[in-house]
Amino acid sequence: MKENRTAPPLERPDLTLPCVILDRPQMAENIGSVARVMANFGLRDLRIVDPRDGWPQERAWAMSSGAHWPLDNATIYETVAEAIADLNAVYATTARPRETQLPVRTPRQCADDSYANAQQGLKTGLLFGAERAGLETSDIALCHSIVTIPVDPAFHSLNLSQAVNIVLYEWRLKVMDTPKEAFTKNMDQPAALEKLHGLYGHLEDELEKAGFFFPPEKKESMQRNLRVALNRAQLTEQEVRTWRGVVTALVKGRGRSLLNQTPQ
């Protein structure tokens, strides 16, 4: 397939295509296989967080079987938080749902959701962990849902590119099965994660000052639990502003008069 080196024209320019995010991938071969799978199923935006062996890597291109465009245009990040900052929703694929209170979706349900987002111009991220280590719990807590591929529990070690393959296959089925007529919801769009994380940081700073995180060794899990609950709310940008106002009001408002109240 040496002839396939540049991206083919978009089949559905009306859709905001999901991106694939690989967190700390170890093998360049797997990154190349992921690029090939992305080309098979019509995706092109590849984001790589802290690749073990650096970037670019020749072996990725060699394994892509000519699907060079996701690799040529791949963007590199230091953290998952940075890689997902501009996205509206992120699905973390993991074989073992952790002890989080995030909803667990099948690959098919993930495709349904991603497609609904894509029709509304919202960008979805499909996040996959490192080959052996998987995803950090703290990174999963940044996501909206967990996607679990229904492997045999007796042998759940799925190759990274095979996991991507299945999630993207369901995406393509959804694209093919759905007529183009979009019905747009009246609901406002969820805020970009960067705004949401601003709210989290604000809240957590104030709670820290208030001595809420006690005992200190529980701070991380307490923070995660707060974030997970707020993630589920899918706050809009306006709501994020409102909730920042709530935090400010609770912290500073006591004793103030209405006249001194600064507008939110």
Add this chain to the structure above:
Amino acid sequence: MKENRTAPPLERPDLTLPCVILDRPQMAENIGSVARVMANFGLRDLRIVDPRDGWPQERAWAMSSGAHWPLDNATIYETVAEAIADLNAVYATTARPRETQLPVRTPRQCADDSYANAQQGLKTGLLFGAERAGLETSDIALCHSIVTIPVDPAFHSLNLSQAVNIVLYEWRLKVMDTPKEAFTKNMDQPAALEKLHGLYGHLEDELEKAGFFFPPEKKESMQRNLRVALNRAQLTEQEVRTWRGVVTALVKGRGRSLLNQTPQ
């Protein structure tokens, strides 16, 4: 996954499991990847027709990530006709349906059919062609149906083990017969509304004292907007307690020392 070397017990001894047949595979690595995928999705009978580099091949075991049993028990044949002689139905997967008069099925339809066979004690074969050459027309003519994976026509070169992965994923979905719940079973129930309204009242009282609801005529709609966002989060009872603690901490905690902090 070094510990996984022998087949786990059958999950569904009532089903006659399909077998996977690889026709003239070239790369031992791909055979190993196929074994891993078979283990992921609960299949174990692997048949190999005329492997290019002979058999056995160490690289297949190395790539199987511990899924040794399909390789250890693989059977080798000279022709497709011999490999399928004992089967009741065979599905040939190919990206490009040829000029045959065979019905073309999706992977999902193939799983439906294979499952119906499996319940009746009939053995289905899932046949995949060589990496580049694909299947011979004369071998396809021995089959009952063609399975086509819905790849982007602009880049239809699917890796052999990825093709197997998708067909077997659909098989497993069928076995699991997945109307999956959106939330995990072990996820806690959303809190009773009375608890939730206690949180709302607590928050709103404090915001009232802080002068947050300004101008006063907007209080009702501001309250409603806060409640709507929190409703979407579907907080559990534990989370309601946590968030009441958050409100208390923000209001009262400022300036307190950790020692004085009341437990939440």
